[in-house]
Amino acid sequence: METSKPAMLELQGIHKSFGSVDVLKGISAQIAKGELLTFVGPSGCGKTTLLRIVGGFTSATSGRVILDGEDISNLPPNMRNTKMVFQSYALFPHMTVAKNVGFGLKLQKWPQKKIETRVEELLALVHLEGLGHRSIDRLSGGQQQRVALARALALEPKVLLLDEPLSNLDANLRVVMREEIRNIQERLQVTTIFVTHDQYEAMSISDRLLVLHQGVIQQIGSPVDIYERPANEFIAGFVGYVNFLEGQVDSVQNGCDSVWISTEFGRVELDHHQKDIAKGDNVLMVIRPETVTLSPWNGDESQNSFHGTVQSQMYAGNLAKYTVKFGQKEMVIDHYNPMGSRKYGKSEKVKVTIPRNVHVLKRKTD
């Protein structure tokens, strides 16, 4: 199995408005050859519209779609080398599995023999060997999904578009199909755009994520970037839980790579790896619940530690979850692998220590 050379796709300043509503407000992004990029965001953020613009089903109000250096913005879907797997799969109910997969090839006037060989290959690729003669309505949801994938791959698209392809499957199958799509994509090295509203799905399948919110790109980056170095408050809160803590930069010590931030609960010293942070900045610390450590309260002050009271606790085996209150503020703390270690009860006084490598967001000064 081989595909044509993967492509480089470029979106340039894409705007889309429906009437007076601006759905996309200037989207620019580059997708590398062979990369799997996910458009992710809450519903209504414009991710499906953006995908449809790439596929040619919707035209952008302004902006360009460039594929391998060629402007394809005004081409209809059938003249673009992008192929879509639809949310509803959109399989032809009056054709067999093999006819569905071979539909595009037939339109390309491939000889029948070659179509058959190619369809067999594709069915093998998606693990549907021997089901070519089945009619579509006699397939399970997961099988239909595979047929849709095979059909889109048949024409060796330069870019494969997947519109929430897993949303019609039940939870277990979603995970299986997610891994399978990723495997096939990596094997064929086909440039792929994947749309989902599920953050965890996006994190686990993507090379990079493009997070959309209110028609604007919030951040483009690898799953690690998104989680560990979120660009803003929205991104920080988008994947996983986060505790925010406000503060002001007291001093920056370039010599020992430290930054001092004062908060309403005291001063903390963090690693200085963000060069844009300067003295006097108002900042927001992004504190992940699992990075914080809890210890018994012993009265003495130590670095990066606050004193608080356990508000509630929940024990789930692999994880003990605490809510700790400081003054008016609450912080959620996850203690993974709590087996054998000290547990804290409700109303117990505790010491909370935040790590030096906490990510810091710079706040705009109003």
Add this chain to the structure above:
Amino acid sequence: MAELVMGSIVRKNWWYRLRAFINANLINLFAGGLFALLAVFLLYPIASVLVFSLWGDQGFTLDFYAEFFKYEFYYWSFLNTLILGLATMIILLVVGFCFAYLTTRGPLWIRKPLKMIALLPLAAPPYIFSISLITLFGKNGMINNLLHLNFNIYSWTGVIAAQVLAFLPLSYMMIENVLNAVNPSLEESASDMGASEFRIMRSITIPLAAPGLLKAALLVFVMTIAEFGNPAILGGRTPFLAPDTYLMITGEADFNMASVLSVVLIAPCILIFILHNFVLAGKGYTTIVGKPTATELRPIDPAIKLPFLIVCIPVTILVLLSFGVIVFGSFVKIVGVDNTFVIDHMLNTQSNLAIWNSFKVSLGAGLFGAVVGTLLAYVIMRGKFPGRHLMEMLALSGFALPGTVIGVGYIIAFNRPPFLLTGTIWIIILNCVFRFLAVGVEAGISKLHQISVEIEEASADLGADFLTVFFKVILPIMFSAFVAGFIYTFMTTMMSLSSVIFLVAPGFDLASVYIFLTAQLGELGVASATTVKVIAIVAVSMALLKVIAKKTGLDVQKQGV
């Protein structure tokens, strides 16, 4: 595989751009063409009727309407029509309810046979009951002779009886739907609280069904006042609007007065249409409840069952007897007088020629109607042009308008250039296509509702242009709707009388017209024999529709109601 790497689809020459343009705009071209067809073959004839009722030799005038209100003959024909509609409606409300109640709540063994009886008249044209009632109760009628009665069938009683029998299926199907939608658990819980059967029916079933019953009654009213055959054959000297319109054209060639009568006939139809769609729209509790859950059979008190059965039994006998005497009458010399077996009526050349003509016309109307209906459904569902709703309303209006009105409209509109069609077979075919368009359109729309737009996008994505998508994907998927539309149009054209009777050229008989004329002349043998043949063709068509309904879940006979 290397040699199979496909060529670039992205080609930029002008031919591809032109083709892309055509593909992008074809649906609008279709829409334009269909609008033109609807305008010429529906709007134009109906507008012509309106114009002719207001336009004399000296231009605009209200004289014709003045004449209508001046002469007793005219306005009584209007009042009689309303009385006939009202009487039929009330009787059918009761009879239909009795049948529907017993088939939805009665003892199991009685449900199927009763339902079959109630639906049996569907297999025959409505005017069959005039012929059978004449055979039974006419001057030499079998029952009149047998019981030495002197009953006159050419009377109000006769017309009403024929109408009740002819429209029993319509009223039954609508009321059955309504009763089916009343959740049985409501009745059960009432019963649980100690309510008597009579109490349940009075305070649960009927109140819940009332809005649906009202809608059913209104539809029966509209359909009966538009009926031509029964009042024309059995009306005797009593004037009714539909037959009088016909007489106005054939007897006096008075197109203006015929137009006035047509407008007068449409008026109550439009009134009820408005009532139906705007006042009653959304009223009714039954639709919310949804499908009834299968429950244990609740035994019904005989005190309830018995009166219902007493209503159903004579109707059942009449329906069965009607079909019986039609078959009997086709094989005896002179029914009721000389009951010796003959095959002459069945072999009658004129009758067979009329059947053959009808067959040809119906085939043409069916094919053309299915094509137009499928295209219309597609354009209405997938088009993005303004006026789609207007288009849908126009397409469906042919079904709601009285046949005589469309007949008059066609004869006025198409006996002069630019559309000179009078006397040709085409005027009949076109008339039937556009009168019966609604069912094919509805079938196509309901089929398209099942198909996600994504299917069309997917085909485009895979490299198909609009034409390819249309022929390779849309049409195959819509094929069942196409076939159902074809058979339905074929079948209704085969039976239709009220509008085609205006359009047949002398010497060119259609089966329905031939039956009508022979029945009027009292030639019951040929009339019966021709009817039997029509029934046979219709029965085969209905069986085919049943097969389609079973295979694809597309039931146009339900939609026809």
